[in-house]
Amino acid sequence: MKKKWQISRRKMLKGVGAAIALPVLEAMASPLNLKTFGDTGFPVRSVFMFMPNGVHPDRWTPQGLGRNFEISPTLEPLKHLKDDILVLGQLMNRHSIFQGADGHYAKTANLLTCMQIQKTAGDNINSGGISVDQIIADHFKNDTLFPSLEYGLDRIATGVDINVGFTRLYASSISWKNATTPLSKEIDPRLAFDRLFKPFVPGNDTQENPHKKSILDAVMDDAKSLKNNLGRSDQDKLEEYLESIRSIEKRINNQANIKDFSSKITPDIKKELIRVNQSIDEYVEVYAGVDVTEKTRLMFDIMALALWSDASRVITFMYGNSVSNRNFSFLDGVSGAHHSISHHMNHPKKMDEYDRITKWHIEQYGYLLDKLKSIKEGDRTLLDNSMVMFASGLRDGNRHSPRDLPIVVGGHGGGKIKSGQNLIFEENTPLANLYTSWLQTVGIEQEKFADSTRALTEIMA
Known part of the structure; x- marks a missing residue:
């Protein structure tokens, strides 16, 4: 029975014409600085993409090292992008292994923190x-x-x-504002698009800034009522969450910021806004389990627009939550769901299905890289000025192995990354070494991140 203090995870704060999702609360659970630019004169954009459930361990790694490598069967959809990617072998998220941490959760929530998560069912x-x-x-x-x-x-x-004694909240986030505050993700293409670009779509009925009227002001009565029914810890968490929204609203409503952003909406961007807006209008998500290719590509179109217009320089994307059991029967040769198939027990048919599912993810990744490569920035492209990581938190879903993680980085980091290579590092090299290099590439002078031991100078120009 639901106790008085418990509220639904889908609870929204509502007001006249406005609604915002809540952060994770206890009551929801049961027990442009030039030095930062590359040599292109444009900012370096960062994208981190997560795929659940690992890969076919024998079909992922390319043959050959350095620039003399052959694309592997799983990575075949990236063959035409060979000079634009880095395939990185033998990286390991060391803190994903600790006593009582078998399974996926300890290898997902910390993919971008490289620290040990706290085991909890609460x-x-x-x-x-x-x-x-x-x-x-x-x-x-x-x-x-x-x-x-x-x-x-x-x-x-x-x-x-x-099965493993972990809360599924760890399954849903790879982006963490701090150790205890995960950032929830937007999963609806229409909401994602409108939040960024609604006022800038040519022919739109209103050109008014959608954030001009504070969302918080509209929902504050509901927030106050909810707060009275929360414990002290949840009250503090709710206050912190609302204040973070207020901070973003102040930033968005600053006329100088709006004017600066508006100036970046070029005629070419407006054309793409019209196309994507129309595609979203035509898209209908009928029910869970159907072919999600169109939805994925709509999200990638929005991501490309966000990077192109400089709405943001940092994006994370999760193809699915940890332990995702999405049904991939819409793919030829696949009959079943992702997590179930990942426990293939070395059965040839299941392993083939497993690889086909991974290849679908790689195809979508290639779609985004192609999109970024088609966008000109000066005498280069948006892909030249980006770093786009594709990764899973484990190697093989059948063994839950976090060693030799499947990782690809697309883009050239503003000319600072030596792409077009397959690199195999020393066994169990910290994944955090990649992130140390990443931070330095975007212009953040940081010698160490998490458990890193050095920067991966092999990937840096």
Whole structure:
């Protein structure tokens, strides 16, 4: 039975014409600085993409090292982008291994923090620290309309996975403002698009800034009522959440910021806004489990627009929550759901299905890279001025192995990254070494991140 103090995870604060989702609360659970630019004169954009459930371990790694490598079967959709990617082998998120941490959750929530999460079946979640994307977001927060954007395909998971004793809240976020504050993701293409671009779509009925009237002012009565029914910890968490929204609203409503952002909406961007807006209008999500290719690509179109217009320079995207069991029967040769198939027990048919599912994810990743590569920035492209990571928190879903993680980084980091290579590092090299290099590439002078031991100078120009 639901207790008086318990509220639904889908609870919204509502007011006249406005609604905002709540952060994770206890009551929801049961028990442009030039030195930062590359040599292109444009800012370096960062995208971190997560795929659940690992990969076929024998079909992922390319043959050959350095620039003399052959694309592997799984990475075949990226063959035409070979010179634009780095395939990185033998990286490991060391803190994803600790006593009682078998399974997916300890290898997902800390993908971008590289710290040990706190094992809990409750809501006292802790990722161990701030995620690398949020360090970058904080660095650029005064240069863009949004410090960061968090996107995905699945809503937040709740409850407890009794098989491993972890709360499913760890399944839903890879972006952490701090150790105890995950950033929830937007999963609806229409809401994601309108939040960024609604006033700038040519022919739109209103050109008024959608944030001109404070969302918080509209929902404050509801917030006060909710607060009276929360415990002290939840009250503090709600206050912190509302204040963070207020801070973003102040930034968005600053006329200088709006004018600066408006100046970046070029005629070419407006054309793309019209196309994407129309595509979203035509898109209908009928029910869960259908072909999500169109939805994924709509989200990627929005991400490309956000980076192109400099609405934000940092984006995370989750193809699915940890332990995702999305049904991929819409793919030829696949009959079943992702997590179930990932426990293939070395059965040839299941392993083939497993690889086909991974290849679909890689195809979508390639779609985004192609999109960024098609956008000119000076004499280069948006992909030249970006770093786009594709990763899973484990190697093989059948063994839950966090060693030799499947990682690809697309883009050239503003000319600072030596792409077009397959690199195999020393066994169990900290994943945090990649993030240390990443921070330095975007212009953040930081010698160490989490458990890093050095920067990966092999990838840096």
